[in-house]
Amino acid sequence: MFERLLRAGLNRGQVTLIDHRGRRHLIEGGAGPRVIVRIHDAATDRALFFNPWLKLGEAYMDGRLTIEEGTLYDLLDICMASTDQTQSIALQRLTGGIQKLLRWWHQNNPIGVAREHVAHHYDLSRQLFEQFLDESMQYSCAYFATPETTLPHAQQAKMRHIASKLLLQPGQHVLDIGCGWGGLGMFLAKTADVRVTGVTLSKEQLEVAKARAEAAGLSDRVTFKLQDYRHETTQYDRIVSVGMFEHVGVKHYGEFFDKVQQLLKQNGVALLHAIGRRDGPGYTNPWLRKYIFPGGYSPALSEVLPVIEKTRLWVTDIEVLRLHYAETLKNWRHNFNAVRDKIRSLYDERFCRMWEFYLIGSELSFRYDFNMVFQIQMSRGIHAVPMTRDYMFDWERQHAALAAGKAEAPKRLGERAAE
Known part of the structure; x- marks a missing residue:
């Protein structure tokens, strides 16, 4: 699922994605960095599709996503250059709308x-x-x-x-x-x-x-x-x-x-x-x-x-x-x-x-x-x-x-x- 997300929106660099079954998926977005990324389990794959802005960082922190060639800088460079395309318009509107509704709670900073x-x-x-x-x-x-x-x-x-x-x-x-x-x-x-x-x-x-x-x-x-x-x-x-x-x-x-x-x-x-x-x-x-x-x-x-x-x-x-x-x-x-x-x-x-x-x-x-x-x-x-x-x-x-x-x-x- 994460592979589909990348393929739909990548406009810079090249990502080779190795899924949890060991299959390789090549996604090319044009000139730029090249990285090889491995996802270690199916649950991480699904989570990255539905909420990449939270789950990508969590997967990297926990070792459930590892970079076998290239660097984390290269991967984030590729993803952030494609930020307007790496989610469907409908999904962007849904997740963005929810986040904006919740921001008053997220930014609650009273004394204490x-x-x-x-x-x-x-x-x-x-x-x-x-x-x-x-x-x-x-x-x-x-x-x-x-x-x-x-x-x-x-x-x-x-x-x-x-x-x-x-x-x-x-x-x-x-x-x-x-x-x-x-x-x-x-x-x-x-x-x-x-x-x-x-x-x-x-x-x-x-x-x-x-x-x-x-x-x-x-x-x-x-x-x-x-x-x-x-x-x-x-x-x-x-x-x-x-x-x-x-x-x-x-x-x-x-x-x-x-x-x-x-x-x-x-x-x-x-x-x-x-x-x-x-x-x-x-x-x-x-x-x-x-x-x-x-x-x-x-x-x-x-x-x-x-x-x-x-x-x-x-x-x-x-x-x-x-x-x-x-x-x-x-x-x-x-x-x-x-x-x-x-x-x-x-x-x-x-x-x-x-x-x-x-x-x-x-x-x-x-x-x-x-x-x-x-x-x-x-x-x-x-x-x-x-x-x-x-x-x-x-x-x-x-x-x-x-x-x-x-x-x-x-x-x-x-x-x-x-x-």
Whole structure:
């Protein structure tokens, strides 16, 4: 049955499918990778036909589908290039319609449940993330000047890019919603001489962030809390959120932006950085939702902007990053593969296959135009940001030169006051 599904829709590459009886089926879709795949039992064959987006990953994780020639990357490349054809129109409409109806339940993230969903992924061993992330522990889209830029340099460039849009001034107080392991907060404190309060729902991230801030001598300027952002009451000069909005869920967008509006001072500026979808409202891939990000959803801009409008916040800038996350995920995948034996010792082979499937599938979702990253700059007042965007580029270039040792450091607040 899986062979029929592939034959009906494949438009790239070549798949040789060996069924559970040992029979070979050649499916040719044109130029592209070539793989030989073995299905080990009839039940897996049927499951792949009716629900390939969930069952393909499960079969690979459990060893019920194995790749005898080629790689998993090749197989997913072929399948995702043919994604619009690899199910009948009727079956696509039926399964897609059901998923859209259920997405309000799938994205239910009230206070309490949200922490459980976050813990599923982010409370995994810190040793896991240390193995494949860069030194700054950035677990979000980097910013690549070129595909050849190294991951550490691209992550530093991402943080500079975000900082340039915040119009930071020494002494300001910044709220980091979903602060991760603290890398962005520490970067802002060091680079712009600001105070940062970060909130997270991950106990593991909180411990790491606090330890890193103390080791860097930044504990007096950077504070991290285990807290739902909806419980925050202090007003801030700046608010930033990177890679957290994907865990909010459509039904909670009103809560999120109302809270941003409440916590932002009158002339404050906020910056939201999140994964989005370019093809309009949809639903989360069922395998990704079940095994990697329960409660997660990457929205279309058409689902986000109307909610912001209701808060009466100004949307002062929008930028769409396209292939940057594909390059980020490629680097993570290479790093992961280089230390796969260590990760297997932390968990097991099934876990490694699960993460391999996650990293490859996510990378290809950006390469085939399904996903992108958006950055939305917001303010409460019409005069909060300059009329042109030059200030972003000027700040970014100055601090890039400073990081490279080619510029003099800007004077801090106390030094200016002394003059």
